[in-house]
Amino acid sequence: MNSLSHGGGMLNNGLPHWLGMLERMTGRKLVSVVGQAQRGREQAPVLPNGHDCRQVRDTKISSQEAANMEWRTCDGEGSFSALFELSLLESKGESFVPVMMRVTGGIAEPVETNGWYFYGDQGTLVGRGMLSLSLSKTVNSQTNSLPTPEELIEALPQVGDIIQNIWVALVIDFIADICHQPYQHYLTFRDGWRYQVAIEAIRQGTGWTQIAE
Template identity: 30%
Template sequence: MSQNLRVLIAGTGFAGEGHAQAFRAAGAEIVGMVGRTPHVVEDVAERLGIVYAGTNWAEALSVCAPDIVSIGTPGGAHFEPIQQAIEAGCHVFCDKPMTESGPTAVELRDLALAKGVKTAYAASYRYTPSVQHARALVAAGAIGEPTEIECISHFNLERNIPFGWSHRRADGGGRLNNNFTHTLSIACAVVGEKILSVMGEVRDDLGRAPIVEGVHNFATRRDFIPRDLDDPTLQWGESDAEWSYTVLARLESPMARQPVSVLFKHGGLVPRFHEDHIVFYGTEGAIYIKGHYGSRELFLHGADGDWQEQALPDGIAEGLPDVSGETELCWHLLARDFVADIRGEPAPPYPTFREGAEYQQIIDIIRENAGWTNVAGLR
């Protein structure tokens, strides 16, 4: 494998741009970008200094001959581009959700294994500095045996964000695909990757959203909320994705004699009163991290019986890229590990399509509002 790795980006929005910057920082060459709308992909590619811009993915694979493809489009648009890229022998970096369903994710995972290409799955908030710190503390025995995890978040999202992929299951929408994927990854990163069983309940408490043209970047969709929601000419789209969920899970941990109990509670449309947070409880202490993805201050409850804020260890701080934004930072760290692994350099384990397929199958199960379901045997 050449050290000058060539990357083709799918997507012109927040994720596509973020992936391009992350791979450049990792030392790869961005050789092309593909989007849906000609003038949008041309404008974004020019601004980012990317020579090739197009709207035909198969053509871009042929012309650009990438070593890696990076998928930064909504989850419902992932399957065919990833399938084509794997068939072309490309390694694949894919944002969450991996696809719109468990069966399609499993199919891509198996195809990647059969073709011998490497994959990375960007449920990537496990890379936030405080989550890395929590993982080190738990591994060092700071809270004894882990017993319980609590992941609580309330986003109070605007109900009239324009109708789009986030409202439709078939397009990869829903809060499980776009929030739970991260918190599940965080819990697994800290206490253990083996998920034993899950149960859950989901709710669509939105119903509908206004249809507005011109929204190309997920990060700026709020700017397109109509001023007059009572306009009789305004069209509305019906949501079929969950905006709230409650999930229970049991994880096997090499650091505990019993399964670790996990509560994932998320309300996409309701306001928070206290901080969103993630807490890791153990037999001898606890770790509390502020923020819905554990990206803020970390506190340790130890033998002295009090919560004490902990400074980020130098070893973690020194390994962080110089980039603003927690999402961007996590993409940079995952891309760095992925590129190193492809080059044959030492790299720590990172999430792959194995986790992506497992998470999509678990999401399918949770959406059935079923009771406890054994997921340890998911293929």
């Protein structure tokens, strides 16, 4: 959870999912990114059998127990902010939509500002949340709530909780693909590589970085 060498950090664990959802819901492709990340904590105790992040998150230890544990230095980020440019799938580079994402991990729950901010000519569309989404539109400092688009609701299978529904949607498209049937684009190893380029650009703070489509 807190070690980059073990796959920890907010960017490794969250950003590939969020970018996949962002591209799927908007029908646009990520083409460039700039951002920065902040380390979550300096040190943390090493918990036994910490292979399931859900168990680690729910584990409570006392100050006395923590004092008797092994402590290690943490290098995984606990928050980040980034500005992305999205292009239409058929665009030749002339049309971009700027989208800002802010994510901060809290002790209990993420803060309210977590989410996406789409900047347009007539206002800002705000999508609050990470795995669930609430929408609002801000124009001239006035914010109005918006319903979730029906096509997004109808496209998501309703067989269990939100996590199971997302996985089922992926499986449906994958099976249709290998059976040579019509399907929606789903995440591939190439997308994982593209998102890793974005992760490193944010983590290293290297400035504007182009992302291959």
